[in-house]
Amino acid sequence: MALHAVDDIDDAIDATKSFLFPFEKGIWLRMAFVVFFIGGGGVGLNNVQSFSNFGDFGGNGGPSGPSSPGSDFQLTAPLETALSLPGDLAMQVSEPGVPSGVPDELLAGAGILVFAVLGLFVLLALAYGILSNFMEFVLTQALIDREIHVRRYFNEHVGDGIRLLLFRLVLGIIWLGIALVIGAAGFFLVLGGEAANVGASSVLALSGLFIAVFAVLAISYGIVFGFTTVFVVPLMAADNDGVLAGWSRLWGSITSQPKQYLAYLFFSIVLQIGVGIVSAILGIIAFIVVLIPFGLVAAALYLALHNTVGVVLAGVVGLLGLLVLLVIGALIQVPLTTFLRYYAMLVLGDIDADMDPIPEVRSDIRAE
Template sequence: MPSNIDSVSAIQDITDAIRATTAFLSPPDIQQYVKLGFLIVFLGGVGGIGPVQLLTGIGNVDTDNPVMDEPGSNTASFSDMLTTLDNSELSLIIGVVVVILLCFIGLLAVGSIFEFIFVEVLRQERIKIRAYWRQWWRQGLRLLGFRLVVGALTVIPIAVIALTVVIPLITSGNSPSFGVVIFALGICVTTIILSGLLTGLIKTFVVPVMIIQDETLLTAWQRFWPTVRSEWKEYSIYLIIRFVLQLIIGIATGLILTLSTIIFAIPAILILAAGILLGEATGIIGITLIIGAIFVFAFGILSTAILAAVPIQIFLRYYALFLLGDTNSRFDLITDRRMSVRKS
């Protein structure tokens, strides 16, 4: 049964999570950081920003393109593109799409299993990735199935709405009304928010319940949901605080990565310049220096991102585990850490 607690645990647990994170990472260990960084790369990266979010910023559309001003030009080019493709080209396109989709599902599967491994690392306070993988890969695949279903339920209505709005523009050049666009955007944003909220609750709270109860996802959700209903104030406060923390973390990490970009760009530019100059005389040395410049820059940014991401993600997960144990003692995975932090 949920414990009878004050409605401020979601605030008090922030301090406990900070202390637990500091204790977990003390004393500093490079090998431990590397292993944790490897896990966190598949768990969303710095501040929960993953590859999907990064890929959305492809670029800006040039609205002054004269081709866009001609209603029939889009239809002609689109039709021409379809008619000029033969069977081999269509097969190649389909094959590329299938390969990309399989790679995405593979990465999602690894990330789903790593969700259990990450919680188990904090629970046992030992980083044993292979042992925990053997222990939790089945539960991880169950989480993968859930994420695929939620993803499909999110993408399908968004795709239908998008096609409903875009098809008239492609086929006839008629732009949809402002009200239709606003309605479509509202549905898409609402769907994405609800999907993200549900997936976040599952990964943050239901995964620990699955671990401690050794149950399936649906059964763990059924056990967890009464706690949410009885302690809805705590979880509402948690969601608000988590949102604010994500904003603060996003801004802070953005500044850190910007600063590190400037710092590592200086030696990378110097090495690159030397490579270009030497490349005219000795091609091999020049190419080696150019590759070295790219490596220095990429390694510096990646190292900085991992260095920042490790304590951030540990803190966020500890924060959720503290709240989960406070709202229901049966779901407490970090009893020893909780006691040691609150004694100090």
């Protein structure tokens, strides 16, 4: 039996060439925009911990004056003497607790600024993660139609994006719940539910078992997540299936031809490693190419002006360089991501013609 995962590598390259070449600036830029949000098939958001206790922002309200009880200030000489010696220090701090240095208001403002930056980061990360679900369908529809219309495809698949988002959230919750149940079972069954039994020896004895269990959970989660992205999403885009309906069809195909899907799983990992190496090499080259001109201009501005304006202008040039680097990085990912997605859809259609999301692309490249 021929392995479609092997035979379809060349076809995926041909499909990528037929879509992206000859080079058209508009197609590449729109594809780069979409691929930027996908980032290889989704985004994982790390837990963001809150930070607090930036300092005592309340203060004591300042000293109450020299005549007040418990005043922090004491006159070291009669008032007349103090007034007659304006050049000398007539007042001294009798206790070290007097507020000094940075004002409380400034510290409070700094704390608010830090919280605002952290909040903005969390919001951007959430927006990125949510949009990635919708961009999956924009990319898939573009590969099916061999043209890219971001706004139109986005509007057409709003419902699909919401369903995919909910499915991924539920999937993550289920796997996290399983991991917690396994951890709790180990704690109560093996350690007797006693915190006193948790020690270096018990942790060392159980570490191999827990690593194996959680490795299985991580791998199984990755397979389900990945198959949803590369197989179920095309079924949803091409045949208007829901997530569960798409998985129902895919599962029937997997159980009937497990060898083909195992072969795809193996070769897709190999190809992703190769694509990752190519991406890293091109990214390093792009970084060097961008760093040299923008770095020289920023340094020249700072050295020439050597003031606040120079620092601001150097920072602006640095931000422009970062933006250029992000655009170049996304452009590098366009053909690589296109190749991997075409490869998956070609394999899917060869395994089961009824689930082929790109019959026209397949027939055109093979006719050539």
